Amino acid sequence: MALEESFRWYGPNDTVSLAYIKQTGATSVITSLHQIPYGEAWPFEAIMERKTMLEEAGLRWAAVESVPVHEDIKTRTGEYQKYIENYQTSLINLGKAGVDVVIYNFMPVLDWVRTELTHKLADxxxxxxxxxxxxxxxxxxxxxxxxxxxxxxxxxxxxxxxxxxxxxxxxxxxxxxxxxxxxxxxxxxxxxxxxxxxLAKYKDIDRAKLKEHYRLFLEAVVPVAAQAGVRLAVHPDDPPWNIMGLPRIVSCEEDIRDLLGMVDDPANGLCFCTGSYSPRADNNLPEMIRKFGRRINVAHLRSTQRNPDGSFYEANHLEGSVDMYEVVLALLEEMAERKSSGRKDWRLTYRPDHGHTMMDDLNKPPIDNPGYTAIGRLRGLAEIRGLELGILRSLPKLKNLMD
Structure with a gap:
């Protein structure tokens, strides 16, 4: 297939093993060194140990998800300068190891937020x-x-x-x-x-101030990433609006335009997560891909179902509020353009993001990483794989991606 298929893996303790991931047909893994506390530099030896583990399982380390950004960096308080230097060291060591895509986010205080982790659907x-x-x-x-x-x-x-x-x-x-x-x-x-x-540390940090802190972070790390041969990929806010009185600044097309302009370098790029952008009805996902596709360094594909009361839930990958046909088509068109222009990084990696807990997984003990059971993601991967094949076979203009 043209899109490189990947699976998120949470390390040696993940109940979804590398052997299982191999059986899905995915050829790569998106993972992180979760044992390293937020803010600490990643040693080259630890990176190589993980990379060797993946390669021995017959899988490529497609992207790091993620190298977390310490809260001190976001607030520009405490030891933020030390944490920026540690971040630079991690990027250098990842580049030296040949791991060339790094996902991160700039969400203040909490990461992604859901109010129910086991919401039961009609099926x-x-x-x-x-x-x-x-x-x-x-x-x-x-x-x-x-x-x-x-x-x-x-x-x-x-x-x-x-x-x-x-x-x-x-x-x-x-x-x-x-x-x-x-x-x-x-x-x-x-x-x-x-x-x-x-939260108290953000008392005097409004949207403009947080964007300024983000710009300063990018100015410090993007040149280092570029020199190391690493492409950064910012993950959007999830959900894509302010929570707990905190500004969220990677939520819509305007935000993307702003952040890419802060440091206009190919190393300053996007993790295009359709599930995180989709709870906002004003986010036209295919159009956003066509506008900013050259700066997409990795993709997460999932769908949410928006409800009139402002709630949303994780839908099946080809259902819900995301037009997955148009999303995959836009990604394939972006890759075709890259390939024809001679870009070495023409091929995009995606992973099926989140999945329903279903079938036999319902009978297993709860996992530590909600949304990342095996069968639901396998269903998503299979559905997107079939959709991609249908698009490629039906559109001759994309034939060069089949070679």
């Missing part, structure tokens, strides 16, 4: 779900953020109070934990006071 499978009323319940009544109620409608505040009052003490604790301690590949052990303390 019996389970998915990730975001409900603004449930999040308001967390924000107002558990986190007790000052002024939080002003960010929601009176109807949402009333419904949020009813929701939180309907939970037992144990259910409240589980609900809280699912919101504040779901970081990819790791558990931070955060409690509600930790989140309050982190």
């Amino acid at each position: 019996g499978s389970e998915c990730l779900y975001f409900d603004p009323v449930q999040f308001a319940a967390f924000d107002i009544f558990l986190l007790q953020r000052e002024g939080a109620e002003q960010d929601y409608s009176p109807e949402q505040v009333k419904a949020a109070e009813q929701f939180i009052n309907g939970l037992s003490a144990t259910e409240k604790k589980t609900f809280e934990r699912n919101l504040i301690d779901v970081f990819p590949g790791t558990r931070m052990g955060l409690d509600i006071q930790d989140v309050r303390n982190m």
